[in-house]
Every structure is written in structure tokens, then in C-alpha cells.
Amino acid sequence: MLVRGLTVAVTGANRGLGRAIAERAADAGADLLLLGRDLDALRGVAAATGGEVRYLDLADPATIGPALSGRVDVLVNNGGVTGPIGPSWEVADRDWWEAMEVNVRGTVQACHAVLPGMLARHSGRVINIVSNAGRLTWPSVSSYSVSKAAVIKFTENVAEELRNRGVSVFSFHPGLLDIGMAGGHLNERRSTDPWRNQIRIWLRMERKAGRFTPLSQALETLLLLLDGTADPLSGSYLTADDDIAALVKEKS
Structure with missing residues (x-):
């Protein structure tokens, strides 16, 4: 794999999937830029991976450019929020739009920060972590679903x-996955909120039913995006x- 020596920036690297991505990329030889709000947790990841820690709050646009300054060969836009849970007309409008700001605007601004350097080098990759919530209907988590749909369409453009x-x-x-957002909801105790309970029960x-993905499978597929395959x-x-190899062969 052609990951060794690449600088890979991972947003939301302090826990869950972000941390797992960082650890797997480090195992493959990448130099890491670990980004997030919890600096203590990020330092713990850095101790295990050797990565550099920088503060980044996707809800605060002023932090994004400085956090992604310098050379970035691969950006993994992993950070994000679930957003409010419940019928769209009942959740607070402010909370609904906050999820859009973090998940969509944060992704767009992170791309703004790294793409000029990548274009100057004529080399680089951006991987936007999304969900089938952006392809299907996910009632009671509409802001998350709509934000992921927007990121998918942004990626295409x-x-x-x-x-x-x-x-x-x-x-x-x-x-x-058993970690990250799904893992968090999966392991919640029964709540007084029927909508949160609905998500937990569905997960x-x-x-x-065997429809969860092994973390190792997700990471090995992701590495094929990181390394250029x-x-x-x-x-x-x-x-x-x-099957990335089969899709590439079909494309050629």
C-alpha cells in the first residue's frame, strides 16, 4: 500500500471511528494529523500513533483553516454530529441547522483548506465519511440524513x-459499526424519549440480523481509498x- 510517508489528516480523531482510522493509517505507515476538540483524548491517540495534535471545532469556522495548514496529502472528513432526534416539525430549528453547519459546512471548509495545496502538488485525496442515511430516508434524524445527502452530492460535484x-x-x-455514532446509540439505556428508543431498538x-459491518472490513476498504487504489x-x-478492485477494473 502506498500510504507510507503520506500526511493523513483525520477530523474527529479523538474517539470512535476517527480514532480507529488514525490507528490503522499509522499502522500502514502514514504520518498523522489528529484533529478534534478534545485535546486530552487526541494526545492519547498521538501517544499510540505518533501523530500531531491540533485543535479543530467544525462548529467554529475560524479553527478549520489553521488546523489544516501545511501539507496534507489525504484528508479524512470524519468529524460530525447526529443532530436532533425526533419529527422534523418538533425538533428545534436551531438544532436542526446546527447539524447542517457542522456536517456540511465543516466538510466544505475543510476541503477549502486543503485543496489548493493538493492542486499545487497535482496530488491528493479527500475522503468524506458519509452514511446510507444520505441515500435512504431516515425518519426522526432528518438533519443528519439531509446533511449526509448534501455531502454526497458535494463530493460528486x-x-x-x-x-x-x-x-x-x-x-x-x-x-x-459497534463504535462511533451507531455504537453510542446502540449502547444507550432505555430513554424517556421514544424517538431515541426507536433508534436504539432498530440498531x-x-x-x-447480521447487518453490522466488522470494523476491520471497513478499515481495510478505507485503506484502498487512502493509498490510491x-x-x-x-x-x-x-x-x-x-469490491474496490472489481469496480476499478470495471471502470477501466
Whole structure:
């Protein structure tokens, strides 16, 4: 794999999937830029991976440019929020839009920060972590669903703008995992909120039915995006279940 020596920036690297991505990239030889709000947790990840820690709050645009200054060969836009849970007309408008600000604007601004340098080097990759919530309807988490749909469409447009310029952009759905957002909801205790309970019950049913993705599978597929194997598929929505090599062969 051609990851060794690349500077890989991971947002939301302090826990969950972000931390797992950082650790796997470090194992493959990448130099890490660990980004997030919890500096103590990030330092713990850095102790295990050797990465550099920088503060980044996707809800605060002023932090994004400085956090991503310098050389970034691969950006993994992993940080994000679930947003409010409940019927769209009942959740607070402010909370609904806050999720859009973090998940969409944060992704766009992170791309703004790294793409000029990538274009100057005629080399680079951006991997936007998304969800099938952006492809299907996810009632009671509409802001999350709409934000991921927006990121998928943003990815498609940016990839076209970057065509033949040496920079690849992907949307990547890692599947339902026992860690991260799904893991957090899965392990919640019964709540007085019926909508949160609905999500928890659904996730438990999905796991029982064998529809969760092993973390190792998600990470190994993601590495094929990190190392350039998937570059011919720039702009695509890819998942942990995809056979990347077969898709590349089909594309050629």
C-alpha cells in the first residue's frame, strides 16, 4: 500500500471511528494529523500513533483553516454530529441547522483548506465519511440524513471540478459499526424519549440480523481509498462492502 510517508489528516480523531482510522493509517505507515476538540483524548491517540495534535471545532469556522495548514496529502472528513432526534416539525430549528453547519459546512471548509495545496502538488485525496442515511430516508434524524445527502452530492460535484487534476474525492459509507455514532446509540439505556428508543431498538435489530459491518472490513476498504487504489473511482459513493478492485477494473 502506498500510504507510507503520506500526511493523513483525520477530523474527529479523538474517539470512535476517527480514532480507529488514525490507528490503522499509522499502522500502514502514514504520518498523522489528529484533529478534534478534545485535546486530552487526541494526545492519547498521538501517544499510540505518533501523530500531531491540533485543535479543530467544525462548529467554529475560524479553527478549520489553521488546523489544516501545511501539507496534507489525504484528508479524512470524519468529524460530525447526529443532530436532533425526533419529527422534523418538533425538533428545534436551531438544532436542526446546527447539524447542517457542522456536517456540511465543516466538510466544505475543510476541503477549502486543503485543496489548493493538493492542486499545487497535482496530488491528493479527500475522503468524506458519509452514511446510507444520505441515500435512504431516515425518519426522526432528518438533519443528519439531509446533511449526509448534501455531502454526497458535494463530493460528486467537486470530483468533476477536479477531474484530470491529480486529486481524488470520495464519499465513503463504513457501514453500521459497534463504535462511533451507531455504537453510542446502540449502547444507550432505555430513554424517556421514544424517538431515541426507536433508534436504539432498530440498531439492535440490525445487529442481531447480521447487518453490522466488522470494523476491520471497513478499515481495510478505507485503506484502498487512502493509498490510491480507488483513484479511478473519484466522485463515487463507496461502501465497506464494495469490491474496490472489481469496480476499478470495471471502470477501466
